[in-house]
Amino acid sequence: MTHRPLSTYRLQIRKGFTLDDAAEVTGYLADLGASWAYLSPLLAAVPGSDHGYDVVDHSRVDDDRGGAEGLERFATAARGAGLGILIDIVPNHVGVAIPRVNLWWWDFLRLGRSSRHAVAFDVDRRLSEGRVRLPILGSALSEVLSSGDIVVDTTPAADAPDGTLSYFDHVLPLAPGTAGLADDLTALLDAQNYELRFWEDQNTDLDYRRFFAVSELAGIRVEIPDVFDESHREIVRWITAGLADGLRVDHPDGLADPGAYLERLADVTGGAYTLVEKILEPGEELPSWWRTDGTTGYDAMAEIDRVLIDDDGVAALDRLDATLRQETGLTPAASWPDLIHSTKLMVAEDLLQSEIRRLVRALPFGVVGAEHALAEIVASFPVYRSYLPAGREHLQHAIDDATRRRPDLAASIAELAPLLLDPTLEVAQRFPQVTGAVMAKGVEDTAFYRHTRLGTLTEVGGDPSIASVSIDEFHDAQRARLASWPHSLTALSTHDTKRSEDVRARLSVLAEVPDRWAEVLSELRNVASTGHGPLDAMLWQAAVGAWPISSERLLAYGLKASREAAESTGWQHPDLEFEKGIEAIALAANGAARGILESFVGEIIDDGRVNSLSAKLLQLAAPGVPDVYQGTELWDHSLVDPDNRRPVDFGARSEMLRRLDADVARGVLPAVDDSGLAKLLVTSRMLRLRRDNRELFYRYRPGGVAGEASDHAVAMDRGGVLAVATRLPVALARRGGWGDTVLLRRELPATDALTGRRFDRGPVLLSELLETYPVALLVDER
Numbered sequence: 205m206t207h208r209p210l211s212t213y214r215l216q217i218r219k220g221f222t223l224d225d226a227a228e229v230t231g232y233l234a235d236l237g238a239s240w241a242y243l244s245p246l247l248a249a250v251p252g253s254d255h256g257y258d259v260v261d262h263s264r265v266d267d268d269r270g271g272a273e274g275l276e277r278f279a280t281a282a283r284g285a286g287l288g289i290l291i292d293i294v295p296n297h298v299g300v301a302i303p304r305v306n307l308w309w310w311d312f313l314r315l316g317r318s319s320r321h322a323v324a325f326d327v328d329r330r331l332s333e334g335r336v337r338l339p340i341l342g343s344a345l346s347e348v349l350s351s352g353d354i355v356v357d358t359t360p361a362a363d364a365p366d367g368t369l370s371y372f373d374h375v376l377p378l379a380p381g382t383a384g385l386a387d388d389l390t391a392l393l394d395a396q397n398y399e400l401r402f403w404e405d406q407n408t409d410l411d412y413r414r415f416f417a418v419s420e421l422a423g424i425r426v427e428i429p430d431v432f433d434e435s436h437r438e439i440v441r442w443i444t445a446g447l448a449d450g451l452r453v454d455h456p457d458g459l460a461d462p463g464a465y466l467e468r469l470a471d472v473t474g475g476a477y478t479l480v481e482k483i484l485e486p487g488e489e490l491p492s493w494w495r496t497d498g499t500t501g502y503d504a505m506a507e508i509d510r511v512l513i514d515d516d517g518v519a520a521l522d523r524l525d526a527t528l529r530q531e532t533g534l535t536p537a538a539s540w541p542d543l544i545h546s547t548k549l550m551v552a553e554d555l556l557q558s559e560i561r562r563l564v565r566a567l568p569f570g571v572v573g574a575e576h577a578l579a580e581i582v583a584s585f586p587v588y589r590s591y592l593p594a595g596r597e598h599l600q601h602a603i604d605d606a607t608r609r610r611p612d613l614a615a616s617i618a619e620l621a622p623l624l625l626d627p628t629l630e631v632a633q634r635f636p637q638v639t640g641a642v643m644a645k646g647v648e649d650t651a652f653y654r655h656t657r658l659g660t661l662t663e664v665g666g667d668p669s670i671a672s673v674s675i676d677e678f679h680d681a682q683r684a685r686l687a688s689w690p691h692s693l694t695a696l697s698t699h700d701t702k703r704s705e706d707v708r709a710r711l712s713v714l715a716e717v718p719d720r721w722a723e724v725l726s727e728l729r730n731v732a733s734t735g736h737g738p739l740d741a742m743l744w745q746a747a748v749g750a751w752p753i754s755s756e757r758l759l760a761y762g763l764k765a766s767r768e769a770a771e772s773t774g775w776q777h778p779d780l781e782f783e784k785g786i787e788a789i790a791l792a793a794n795g796a797a798r799g800i801l802e803s804f805v806g807e808i809i810d811d812g813r814v815n816s817l818s819a820k821l822l823q824l825a826a827p828g829v830p831d832v833y834q835g836t837e838l839w840d841h842s843l844v845d846p847d848n849r850r851p852v853d854f855g856a857r858s859e860m861l862r863r864l865d866a867d868v869a870r871g872v873l874p875a876v877d878d879s880g881l882a883k884l885l886v887t888s889r890m891l892r893l894r895r896d897n898r899e900l901f902y903r904y905r906p907g908g909v910a911g912e913a914s915d916h917a918v919a920m921d922r923g924g925v926l927a928v929a930t931r932l933p934v935a936l937a938r939r940g941g942w943g944d945t946v947l948l949r950r951e952l953p954a955t956d957a958l959t960g961r962r963f964d965r966g967p968v969l970l971s972e973l974l975e976t977y978p979v980a981l982l983v984d985e986r
Contacts, residue, residue: 207449208477208497208691209240209288210894211824212831216244216699216849218254223270227281232858237891240288240449242831244699246275247438250299250420254849255699256292257454258299258421260306262435279447288449290477293439295465296458301420304375309422310363312336314377316397324431326413326423330565335399339406339419340374348400349389356392358383369393371400404776410558415458416641416649417555427460432468443473450477452500457482457588457640460633463494470495479693483644485587486667490689491594498692502665504685504828505695508819509660509708510670511678511918512931517715518671521657524722528737537738540669543655545609548646549583550770552638555645559638566631567623577616580606581624582635588643589636592627599624652702653769656742658715659749660708664700671715675918675931679906682920686827686904694828696819697836699849704833704842707749709819710805710812714745716934717808724804731800732792734785736772739765743786747793750841751805759790761843811933813839813876814978817886818918818929821979824890825920825927827904837887838880860884873959873976886979889957893925893983900924900983909970911945917970919947924986926954928970930978942971954982 213233215226226241233241245256248266256266265272282289300309308321316322317334327336341348348354348371358367358378366378369392376398385392393400401409406419413423426432442448451473456462462480469478475495482490482499486506490499525537538546552560560582564574571577584605590598603621607614626632652662661668673681685692696705703711714721728744729737743762747753766773766786773779793801816839824830833840835852838860842848864874864881874881894901900923907919907926916936919928928947930936951965959976973980 211239212242213238214242219268223274223278227278229854230281230285234285242290290450292452297415297421328411331411339403466495498689501693501695506666510673513672514715515672520718525657532737547650551646552579573616585639589640656738697833709815711749713808713811731797732788755790762786814933908948912943913945926982928980957981
């Protein structure tokens with residue numbers, strides 16, 4: 205029987221926090237109540253990588269992260285603490301930023317097609333006769349040749365018998381027999397198995413598949429058995445040697461056939477617990493035939509966020525957004541479908557144009573207007589990808605929508621349709637890999653930074669056009685998870701979230717006070733502004749949500765957010781003059797605008813904490829396997845990476861937990877204050893309850909709530925546990941509190957695991973149950 209976790213705790217392993225450092229916190233994780241430790245990627249990565257998703261050697265654990273011995277020591281410590289181990293793996297791509305440290309890539313560059321690793325890389329040999337195109341030059345090749353910036357060294361080396369050539373920090377191997385051309389640089393370059401290109405050509409003329417639009421991450425073909433075996437040998441060893449119990453698969457949608465990959469992975473790991481980082485659009489279901497235990501939990505995050513949001517208030521924020529656009533001379537906001545179509549089309553025609561052109565080259569015959577037609581179909585695709593023969597309805601939707609938007613391309617689109625539906629054709633096999641990349645870049649990395657009315661809603665896995673879900677809809681989603689994917693992860697914060705759970709919880713309050721927020725935003729913009737109203741709203745929301753925040757952190761966020769939005773500035777050609785406005789906002793946050801920020805945050809901070817504790821309780825009590833991202837057992841007000849990968853003080857947290865346990869044992873409960881102890885209480889009590897009393901979590905039923913304020917409570921009956929959370933705290937206070945609202949209970953006495961209070965049989969007034977905290981966790985006495 206597959207060993208599965210009851211909860212997980214995510215640790216970011218890096219040079220500054222190695223496997224040995226992680227081993228030292230296993231006791232704390234066990235004390236907290238976590239079931240498994242969940243580790244970020246461990247295989248050897250590009251030197252200096254802080255995330256590990258740029259693997260350069262599949263055969264070994266990264267030395268900077270602790271190496272093989274470090275993993276052994278961590279596993280021993282984890283087992284001693286009673287923890288299982290889940291490890292993140294990266295099957296889709298490898299890091300090629302420093303070719304020499306990636307032995308596969310280096311060998312491929314040196315030997316070309318004769319390299320035994322050539323088959324591993326997804327290179328279109330129809331371009332440049334299979335010479336892989338490297339977009340590393342700062343200008344056109346002709347200019348570089350005349351500048352003398354390319355240096356040839358024919359000194360033999362163990363990994364470069366014919367020598368190397370260098371272009372600034374880029375070092376590349378010379379092909380066998382070409383060193384004699386050193387005096388004729390043009391001829392030497394022509395003789396290599398790679399072709400040097402201007403970096404701006406990366407969007408249009410590359411011939412290797414990348415991770416999204418990142419040229420330093422090259423896709424690999426794990427659908428080929430030998431490539432799979434060689435890239436997974438060490439990973440399989442972790443499972444068979446007892447160093448890991450489960451695997452988290454990064455970006456399966458980049459693979460040629462995710463379902464087949466998961467089949468093979470399950471076969472070689474003996475069916476080990478496996479999760480996929482799969483983002484599901486609203487209404488989309490995880491393929492039922494995949495051999496996986498579920499997703500990494502973005503779907504649950506969207507449900508929890510939205511049950512705590514005031515839908516009417518979001519409508520008011522829409523009106524504020526319209527005013528900001530009008531005042532700053534911008535066009536009215538497009539509908540969400542139109543917005544993401546435009547951003548996806550931009551990505552398809554620019555950042556990922558080379559992938560669209562590869563689809564054109566893969567067609568079995570020429571189609572007039574194929575490039576533009578394919579870009580339109582990709583931009584209209586409603587989910588990340590299809591898995592033919594499944595998902596034909598999504599392709600039909602895209603075809604119909606593209607035809608409606610571009611009637612001038614109707615004939616081309618109609619000619620392409622049957623080709624994209626034929627899984628025997630290369631174009632149909634590659635098309636889903638492209639739609640996923642375009643969706644990720646066009647929506648998560650672009651539209652989310654343009655749609656700024658409420659930051660809570662623009663989160664990975666969410667659809668901001670769906671502002672809220674009703675309590676009934678929330679319950680339906682939880683019942684569905686229990687019935688279909690009971691071991692799927694649930695998340696509130698991850699290494700990829702745009703804003704941490706507590707930032708989003710605080711920002712959700714804005715939907716309850718939209719008029720007040722409009723006043724405050726006007727005051728803030730009078731202090732500092734970029735001149736772009738919606739961008740100002742996003743940046744000042746970031747300051748409010750993450751307050752207190754340094755100007756350095758806010759500036760880093762602002763630059764990333766504005767460049768991702770690609771409206772007034774961008775990554776390839778930043779508008780430094782425009783970005784002075786972003787710097788002005790960052791500086792003003794801790795200068796002239798500090799008083800405004802502190803005053804407003806003071807107004808909403810308590811309501812934000814209500815939302816935080818409610819979200820945490822709902823996630824930890826609901827069906828699925830709850831994951832706690834490192835550090836979020838206390839208040840955590842982080843923004844997008846790398847802000848959310850800052851060091852965590854585990855020593856302080858361990859001491860706080862020890863003191864909390866001692867205080868609670870003598871009847872002293874923590875206040876809901878800046879310390880975050882109240883959140884630590886909710887997290888630890890809930891995790892421990894799941895771990896030590898799993899028999900209490902055997903079903904899901906909506907809890908019974910009746911009375912005048914019943915729409916302010918979300919209650920879930922898990923069998924032997926009844927969890928209750930508060931929603932819309934501002935409106936609750938305006939109506940005068942809970943009044944006669946009651947929680948309907950069975951005729952059993954119960955104890956609140958958070959406060960230790962005992963409640964007799966039958967209904968209990970929510971005003972009494974929630975007088976200490978906005979959440980409660982009633983455990984039946986049997």
